[in-house]
Amino acid sequence: MPFYVAPEQVMKDRADYARKGIARGRSLVGCTFEGGILLCAENPSQMLHKISEIYDRIAFAGVGKYSEFDQLRIAGVRHADLKGYAYSREDVDARSLANQYAQILGQIFTHEMKPMEVDILVAEVGHEAIDDQLFHIQYDGLVIDESNFTVLGGDAEAVRERMSEGFAPGAALEAALGAATGALAGPDRTLSAAELEVAVLDRAAPRRCFRRIVGDELAALLES
Amino acid sequence: MAMPFFAPGTDPGPDFVALLRRAATPLPSELRGLDPTQVGHGTTCVAIRYADGVVMAGDRRATAGNWISNRRIEKVFPADRFSGVAIAGAAGPAIEMVRLFQLQLEHYEKVEGTVLSLEGKANQLSQMIRGNLAAAMQGMAVVPIFAGYDLNRGSGRLFQYDITGGRYEEADHTSTGSGQMHASTVVKLGWKPEMGREETIDLVLRALWEAADEDSATGGPDMIRGIYPIVATITEAGFEQVDESELVDRFRALIERLEGGEGS
Numbered sequence: 001m002p003f004y005v006a007p008e009q010v011m012k013d014r015a016d017y018a019r020k021g022i023a024r025g026r027s028l029v030g031c032t033f034e035g036g037i038l039l040c041a042e043n044p045s046q047m048l049h050k051i052s053e054i055y056d057r058i059a060f061a062g063v064g065k066y067s068e069f070d071q072l073r074i075a076g077v078r079h080a081d082l083k084g085y086a087y088s089r090e091d092v093d094a095r096s097l098a099n100q101y102a103q104i105l106g107q108i109f110t111h112e113m114k115p116m117e118v119d120i121l122v123a124e125v126g127h128e129a130i131d132d133q134l135f136h137i138q139y140d141g142l143v144i145d146e147s148n149f150t151v152l153g154g155d156a157e158a159v160r161e162r163m164s165e166g167f168a169p170g171a172a173l174e175a176a177l178g179a180a181t182g183a184l185a186g187p188d189r190t191l192s193a194a195e196l197e198v199a200v201l202d203r204a205a206p207r208r209c210f211r212r213i214v215g216d217e218l219a220a221l222l223e224s
Numbered sequence: 225m226a227m228p229f230f231a232p233g234t235d236p237g238p239d240f241v242a243l244l245r246r247a248a249t250p251l252p253s254e255l256r257g258l259d260p261t262q263v264g265h266g267t268t269c270v271a272i273r274y275a276d277g278v279v280m281a282g283d284r285r286a287t288a289g290n291w292i293s294n295r296r297i298e299k300v301f302p303a304d305r306f307s308g309v310a311i312a313g314a315a316g317p318a319i320e321m322v323r324l325f326q327l328q329l330e331h332y333e334k335v336e337g338t339v340l341s342l343e344g345k346a347n348q349l350s351q352m353i354r355g356n357l358a359a360a361m362q363g364m365a366v367v368p369i370f371a372g373y374d375l376n377r378g379s380g381r382l383f384q385y386d387i388t389g390g391r392y393e394e395a396d397h398t399s400t401g402s403g404q405m406h407a408s409t410v411v412k413l414g415w416k417p418e419m420g421r422e423e424t425i426d427l428v429l430r431a432l433w434e435a436a437d438e439d440s441a442t443g444g445p446d447m448i449r450g451i452y453p454i455v456a457t458i459t460e461a462g463f464e465q466v467d468e469s470e471l472v473d474r475f476r477a478l479i480e481r482l483e484g485g486e487g488s
Contacts, residue, residue: 052334052337054334075229077334078227078228078247078335079227079228081240081327081331081334082247083225085323085324085327100226101227
């Protein structure tokens with residue numbers, strides 16, 4: 001004899017479950033800067049990336065359960081490469097990718113036993129600053145089109161607050177990175193290069209705009 | 225276009241061609257009963273290893289039978305940042321093969337998060353040529369050259385192929401296409417170990433010039449229309465196409481030398 005559970009309760013339980021999973025991980029900040037889009041995550045692992053390349057001008061970032069957002073990342077790369085092959089490289093855009101992610105996450109949230117414990121970001125760097133796009137997609141398929149910056153992950157509210165204090169639109173890379181790492185770290189600690197994963201979508205790059213900032217370059221940027 | 229998801233057992237991994245098959249996008253079908261002389265063919269590409277890496281070059285002519293079907297076709301392409309591919313043979317399948325090859329390398333890099341080794345890339349191309357064997361038997365052969373800068377070894381490397389996908393690494397220089405014989409003779413006579421960039425570019429231009437002189441399917445520099453071969457260097461700095469203005473100057477100098485009585 002099956003028990004009756006109110007749909008409100010089911011949804012709430014699933015949302016709580018997903019939020020709890022996401023809250024276990026560390027946060028991530030995506031923001032615009034003078035030369036493109038900066039993605040910055042607190043990530044002690046050098047091999048398991050939270051931030052990666054999807055296509056020429058599009059990057060992906062995810063927090064939460066690694067295996068789940070990595071599965072979404074690969075699906076995104078496949079979708080983008082297939083679309084670019086069938087049509088043209090210019091026809092691959094972040095908006096349609098974000099919609100696809102929203103469909104999948106929404107579908108899984110309502111129909112599967114377990115929702116995905118992920119919070120993801122699809123960022124596209126435009127040819128002009130005004131065309132930069134940041135799509136934040138939540139575990140239940142909710143898409144938020146953010147301007148200037150977005151925060152993903154467990155401690156998002158507190159990080160968002162610190163970020164809105166430190167961040168100025170159109171800042172240089174050093175300043176944007178300073179604001180992002182400051183917001184991620186909070187008042188009581190500082191983050192070193194080894195604890196950070198940083199990448200940019202460089203507006204001026206000829207084709208593939210995604211570039212990781214690592215090692216000495218990152219350390220130098222953090223110092224300045 | 226739906227976002228592709230696969231169960232763990234059927235996942236195509238980083239293989240873009242396998243993904244295309246799964247996603248049911250039609251792959252180029254086999255060409256049967258076609259008269260190869262009706263289809264554009266590209267000809268004569270040369271690659272030489274020099275001190276800093278590799279120089280690759282290809283003329284710009286495509287022919288269909290005795291017709292010139294295209295004067296501006298490009299036969300030298302970047303495969304990724306540190307490698308390039310030059311094609312000879314049926315132009316349509318060859319350009320499609322290059323497009324798939326470029327995508328395959330980029331797709332692997334993005335899915336896996338690491339770059340394939342130069343040997344791995346050469347092998348991938350080999351498999352693509354083998355896939356084209358049925359069409360090759362109908363006269364639609366594609367015979368590329370693959371060259372790149374091996375970051376692990378710190379030197380340039382060259383690979384030549386046959387229509388079955390056989391892959392042969394060449395130490396110093398290689399060429400392909402209908403003007404191959406003339407081009408490689410010129411290169412063979414002019415090649416020295418550890419040549420510099422300028423010297424090597426001059427040698428490939430001379431090789432293409434002589435090939436165009438003897439082989440009707442190879443195009444020489446077209447000064448009237450302003451069409452010059454595509455020449456690229458692949459070094460530690462990556463794939464770089466040589467500027468047309470530099471080629472114009474080098475061809476002018478070559479023509480002056482020939483007018484002065486050098487060669488015939």
